[in-house]
Amino acid sequence: MTKKAVFLVVPALLVLIFPLAFENPYILHMLILSMLWIVLGVSWNLLGGFTGQVSYGHAAFFGTGAYATAILVKSGQPPATAWWGLLVGGLAAALLATFIGWICFRLRGPYFSLSVLALSEVLRLVALNWKEVTNGAEGILFLPAFNDKGAYYYIIFAIAAITIFAVHRVMKSKLGFYFLAIREDQDAAESLGIDTTKYKLISLMISAFFTGVAGSFYMNYMGFIDPGIVFDLSKISIMMILVTMLGGAATLWGPALGAVIYILVSEGFRVYVGSGHLVFFGVLIIVIILFFPNGIVGSILEAKGRRERRTDNKDPKQVGA
Amino acid sequence: MSLLELTGVSKRFGGLQAVGDITFSVEKGEILGLIGPNGAGKTTIFNLINGYYAPDVGEIKLNGEPIQGLKPYKVCRKGLARTFQVVKPLGRLSVLENVMVSAFSKTNHLPEARQIALEAISFTGMDAWKDNLAKSLPLGMRKRLEMARALATKPQLLLLDENFAGLNPSEVERTIEIVKKIHATGITILIIEHNMRVIMAISQRLLAINYGVKIAEGSPEEVANNGKVIEAYLGVAHA
Numbered sequence: 001m002t003k004k005a006v007f008l009v010v011p012a013l014l015v016l017i018f019p020l021a022f023e024n025p026y027i028l029h030m031l032i033l034s035m036l037w038i039v040l041g042v043s044w045n046l047l048g049g050f051t052g053q054v055s056y057g058h059a060a061f062f063g064t065g066a067y068a069t070a071i072l073v074k075s076g077q078p079p080a081t082a083w084w085g086l087l088v089g090g091l092a093a094a095l096l097a098t099f100i101g102w103i104c105f106r107l108r109g110p111y112f113s114l115s116v117l118a119l120s121e122v123l124r125l126v127a128l129n130w131k132e133v134t135n136g137a138e139g140i141l142f143l144p145a146f147n148d149k150g151a152y153y154y155i156i157f158a159i160a161a162i163t164i165f166a167v168h169r170v171m172k173s174k175l176g177f178y179f180l181a182i183r184e185d186q187d188a189a190e191s192l193g194i195d196t197t198k199y200k201l202i203s204l205m206i207s208a209f210f211t212g213v214a215g216s217f218y219m220n221y222m223g224f225i226d227p228g229i230v231f232d233l234s235k236i237s238i239m240m241i242l243v244t245m246l247g248g249a250a251t252l253w254g255p256a257l258g259a260v261i262y263i264l265v266s267e268g269f270r271v272y273v274g275s276g277h278l279v280f281f282g283v284l285i286i287v288i289i290l291f292f293p294n295g296i297v298g299s300i301l302e303a304k305g306r307r308e309r310r311t312d313n314k315d316p317k318q319v320g321a
Numbered sequence: 322m323s324l325l326e327l328t329g330v331s332k333r334f335g336g337l338q339a340v341g342d343i344t345f346s347v348e349k350g351e352i353l354g355l356i357g358p359n360g361a362g363k364t365t366i367f368n369l370i371n372g373y374y375a376p377d378v379g380e381i382k383l384n385g386e387p388i389q390g391l392k393p394y395k396v397c398r399k400g401l402a403r404t405f406q407v408v409k410p411l412g413r414l415s416v417l418e419n420v421m422v423s424a425f426s427k428t429n430h431l432p433e434a435r436q437i438a439l440e441a442i443s444f445t446g447m448d449a450w451k452d453n454l455a456k457s458l459p460l461g462m463r464k465r466l467e468m469a470r471a472l473a474t475k476p477q478l479l480l481l482d483e484n485f486a487g488l489n490p491s492e493v494e495r496t497i498e499i500v501k502k503i504h505a506t507g508i509t510i511l512i513i514e515h516n517m518r519v520i521m522a523i524s525q526r527l528l529a530i531n532y533g534v535k536i537a538e539g540s541p542e543e544v545a546n547n548g549k550v551i552e553a554y555l556g557v558a559h560a
Contacts, residue, residue, distance in 0.1 A: 174425045174434070181422040184411035191371060191405075193397035193426030193474055 019150040028149045034263040035160040041255025042163050043210035044240040049249035051203040052183025054113045057120035058211055059236035064096050065089030065212030066219040066230040070140040080145040086216045093212020094205045101201040124231035139226025152221050163210045179203050242285050248295025322385050324349045324509050330379030339365045340533040352510045354524030358553055362533035363513045367480050371403045372396040402476035404467035406483040412456035419455050424473040441473040461492045481512040485519050
């Protein structure tokens with residue numbers, strides 16, 4: 001086995017056997033939340049980090065995923081449908097993404113970023129007021145399918161693994177190259193044969209799909225959602241951006257690391273300080289952006305990359321020109 | 322049938338007639354030079370051909386097929402590649418990745434794209450630079466990267482927009498060689514260039530424009546000695 005595979009497989013196995021070894025529900029809960037945020041960070045990053053299309057309103061997709069499965073269960077399906085209903089949540093979010101992307105991605109500049117922000121707010125108000133379907137501000141409450149946190153642990157582990165693997169595969173393919181080209185220069189991308197509108201839309205759909213799955217999982221796990229929670233601007237949309245920036249935008253593992261740090265910080269503060277975790281997290285982000293503008297993982301990779309390039313090419317000028 | 326045909330093409334930006342009723346054609350296998358003073362409309366013509374702008378009137382045909390108004394990525398897939406005067410490297414990607422992006426217009430598979438890209442890179446003599454980030458390249462190499470990228474789309478017709486500007490004399494010589502080598506593989510070239518020594522050395526036919534209007538067309542010697550061309554560059558007293 002290669003060194004890289006060991007680095008991946010060993011931690012994955014540890015995470016997998018963890019619930020069997022420890023039955024501490026609190027720690028399981030923390031791990032579940034961390035993995036949920038890993039999914040959110042990694043999905044946001046595909047669009048915002050790799051494709052360069054910053055979304056200020058990913059809560060729109062998170063909430064749509066959550067409500068899609070919640071309405072499914074509320075309309076008479078047994079609660080157990082909800083966990084395969086994760087797919088329904090993902091598809092609903094991807095459908096919404098197609099709609100907003102199809103409209104906004106013909107334009108360049110901040111239109112998409114702002115439209116999706118507006119979209120998430122609109123959806124929050126719709127969920128709040130369309131009482132027949134969403135129960136309005138009362139939210140939707142149901143008995144979860146599983147009593148055991150372990151089951152949720154494995155489900156979210158699988159989702160997180162699939163999300164990371166999918167983004168990894170995408171970035172190693174034609175799609176990934178096209179996403180990066182779009183981020184770097186849309187004019188150049190067009191002249192090199194890239195239909196920028198189409199590929200921005202594909203990136204958004206993948207990103208929204210996994211965000212929707214995460215939203216759907218969240219509602220399954222918590223057994224309760226209301227519009228204020230799942231369409232929250234600062235706690236969902238903005239936090240997805242911050243988690244990504246902290247760990248490193250446009251890196252595969254950066255958002256995952258950012259997610260874990262975020263959960264550690266917010267729980268640490270909740271338990272030992274009581275409040276103020278957002279203030280601390282905000283300061284942490286400022287410090288990271290000031291000193292490591294590429295985020296934690298991004299800065300490490302850059303330092304490594306520089307060294308490799310230096311050793312690879314001692315003096316390219318002599319050979320090249 | 323000509324490879325590229327422009328018939329009565331005009332483009333106006335507000336009150337400025339950037340290109341007025343231009344008609345010319347590029348024959349398969351030739352190198353046609355496009356010259357004219359600054360602001361004559363040369364790059365606008367490229368932008369019209371390549372699909373950045375749609376002409377207000379007129380027709381542009383590639384292989385007899387109308388392409389005016391098509392988006393740049395579609396024009397690219399029909400076999401037309403271009404370089405930019407103001408270079409547009411994909412900064413945070415390596416040279417190899419830059420060229421691979423354009424190679425993906427010919428294949429969906431990574432190893433093949435890599436192969437096409439490596440060929441284009443060595444064709445333009447950039448092997449030693451392939452792992453450098455595009456943003457770290459000096460200008461001469463950025464201009465060459467533009468060519469490598471355009472080549473990797475395997476075009477029939479290549480539009481070169483001032484690929485010699487800002488190069489030192491030895492780089493100019495090297496780039497002339499590369500352009501001739503590209504031409505030798507059967508790619509037709511339409512080139513914009515200010516450096517008269519270069520354009521006389523490479524092109525088989527010249528087209529001169531001023532204020533968006535064609536003022537002369539013919540062999541390089543004819544055009545260079547044409548009164549209107551000299552007037553456009555140097556003023557009436559010299560004509």
